[in-house]
Amino acid sequence: MEAQSGTTPSVHAVKGQQENVEMSFLRPPVVRLGAGAALNRALFTKRVDLAAAAIQSPKVIAHYRKALQTSQEMLKVDRISPIVSHPDKELGAQGRKCILLNPSVKAEEPTTWGPVIQEGIQKEELTVIPYELTLEYDYWTARDTMESVLPPELHDEIPSGFNVAGHVAHLNLRDSYLPYKKVVAEIILDKNPSIKTVINKVDNVGAESEFRTFQYEVLAGEDDLNVSCTENNCSFNFDYSKVYWNSKLEYEHTRIISFFKPGEVVCDVMAGIGPFALPAGKKRVFVWANDKNPESYKCLKANIQKNKVQDFVRPFCEDGLGFIRQATDEVLAASLKGEKVVITKPGPRSKSKKTDKPTTPGFVPEPLKPLITETYPLPPTISHFVMNLPASAIEFVGSFKGIYQLQENLFAPTTKTLLPLVHVHCFALKADDERPLIDICERLTKYLGFPMKPGNIDYNLNGEGEVAVHNVRDVAPAKSMYCATFRLPAAVAFAARD
Missing domain, CATH: 3.30.300.110 (Met-10+ protein-like domains)
Structure with a gap:
């Protein structure tokens, strides 16, 4: 409310007044358009009558801005500068400035002027004048x-x-x-x-x-x-009408990629245009990246070259059901052939004495950077399978049966290698209880042919039959996208192939 006649408003009163007024004048005009009507931007112009402190000299602008801000008499609104040109064209052309005041301050009512304003008037350093603030279409969010x-x-x-x-x-x-x-x-x-x-x-x-x-x-x-x-320091070019892309999944892409370690092998069964595969390749992770969509495959190949990860990422255009076993066999065969990636890059410069100019006597040229060679041998086994097709990926997990038939010697306890982690995206009921977890585990059990149960899997140990379910995002009022992560059970991996 405004100050009573003959009184000076308190700081708290001024603050309350400003908040109440802002709730009204910072709303755009109501422009109800009929269905199918065109947008008329001119209708969003709004004029607000304010008061302004007209500053006589630019030397005192900073002083009064700080003082009026402290007393909360200055207008403080997002995206509106409190310092404006004088509304009088002649004075504005001379560089005279005004400070916009809280709407509770009225130019025609001296009783609403606080101590800072009154002091400025007494010193003849400012005057209070009316100011019409115009808010146009561009101002409104x-x-x-x-x-x-x-x-x-x-x-x-x-x-x-x-x-x-x-x-x-x-x-x-x-x-x-x-x-x-x-x-x-x-x-x-x-x-x-x-x-x-x-x-x-x-x-x-x-x-x-x-x-x-x-x-x-x-x-x-x-x-x-x-x-x-x-995304994730990689560039992607594609025709959005022909391939799948969802920018809302960037966090999920980053989360899954964080599990991958340099030198490991990842099988990206439904790779799309490479949101998992390309950043993984930049981490020196080997990726067998597959997508059945010919357009996605085309973009994937081009983006592999564009991002210079062709040494680590291999594109395929196959049906995911068969690709799980195909990739497993190809990785093992390529590893047995001794395939590897060797990267040579400059090392750090060594310290050396040098002068400013090569022609100066006693100049010692800076030595060339030593070369560092990094070698990444292709492992014989896949560490991660990524299956980002939430509508049906769970139905593909039956293809894991027998992928390492008669290859028990490749894994612990014979070696330190653990069976692969599988990351399966899926849709399920949106709920705060365990119903989505139970439903997902029941579906995994059905297609794997092995009992799966909810659990907090340790990603470094073998949580046999345990499934960690991560809620990715809501996709509908009663539907969410989840990622189920589990370590492939030995009974499934080493079973006889169908």
């Missing part, structure tokens, strides 16, 4: 603008979150938002400078395409889905 445009019943789930692939924003709008899809897309395009294209999915991923591609419509911007992305 995407959420502000959507709440202004959309009817109140749609405010609970404003489509502010979306998947991003390079310059493309990928929406998955609910039916209730479809009448406003063009306006929503225009706002997203306006408020995100890096976005050049906004699309909306018109079917369910995987419902019509085994490669998880989808039908889409361009809602705003260019019809261009050839994108470039960077």
Whole structure:
């Protein structure tokens, strides 16, 4: 509330007043557009009457800015500078500045002027004048603008979150938002400078395409889905309409990659365009990377070369069911042939005496960097299998039966090598109890033919039959994506192949 006549507002009163006023004037105008109507940006202009302290000399601006900020009489609002040019064009041209004041300070009501302002007036260092602050369309956030445009019943789930692939924003709008899809897309395009294209999915991923591609419509911007992305220090180029990519999985990619150690072998059964494989290759991890989608395979090959990991990452275009055994056999055969990667790189410079110029007498040239050679022999066994096809990957685990038939000598206790860790992504019920864990273990048991149970697996020891389930992300109100990690049971790995 405003100060009583003849009194000076306290700091707490001023703060409360400012918070209350900001709740109103920092809201955009209500611009309810009918379904299918075009976005009229001019309707979002809002003018706010404020007071401003007109500073007589630039020498005292810093002093009064600090003093008014301390007394909480200065306007403090995100993305609005409190220092502005004098509204009088002639004085503004001369460089005169004003400090915008808290809305509770009224230019025409001296009783609302605090001690700092009154002191400045007495010293003839400032005056209090009216100031009209203009907030235009560019000021309002995407959420502000959507709440202004959309009817109140749609405010609970404003489509502010979306998947991003390079310059493309990928929406998955609910039916209730479809009448406003063009306006929503225009706002997203306006408020995100890096976005050049906004699309909306018109079917369910995987419902019509085994490669998880989808039908889409361009809602705003260019019809261009050839994108470039960077993730985990790797560059990816691809046609977003032909391959699968989800930027919301970056944390999960990073989490899984953190398990891999240099010199190990990873079999990426559903590799896509390489979000696991390429960063692993940069870690000096051998990767057999496979994807059944010819377009993904094409991009994978190109991105392997682009990121210079061809020594460690090998691309394949096979059905995942057969590739699990194919990769196991090929890795063993290649290791027995002695395949390895040798990397030669410059070592650290040694200290040397040198002068500023080579022509100076007594100049000693800096010695060349010594070369360091790193050798990575290909191991005979695979340390990790990654299966990132959540809709059906669990159904593939039956292919692990017998992958190391008659090869017990490759593993502990004969050697120090443990059986592979398997990371299987899947969908299950969204719940806070153990129902998703139990469901996932029951499905693994069905396809592995070995009893699996929830457990906190130790990634360095053999947790026989134990499954660690990590909640990756929610994908629907009652559905989540999980990653089930388990060490391949010996009874499965060493069984007779079908």
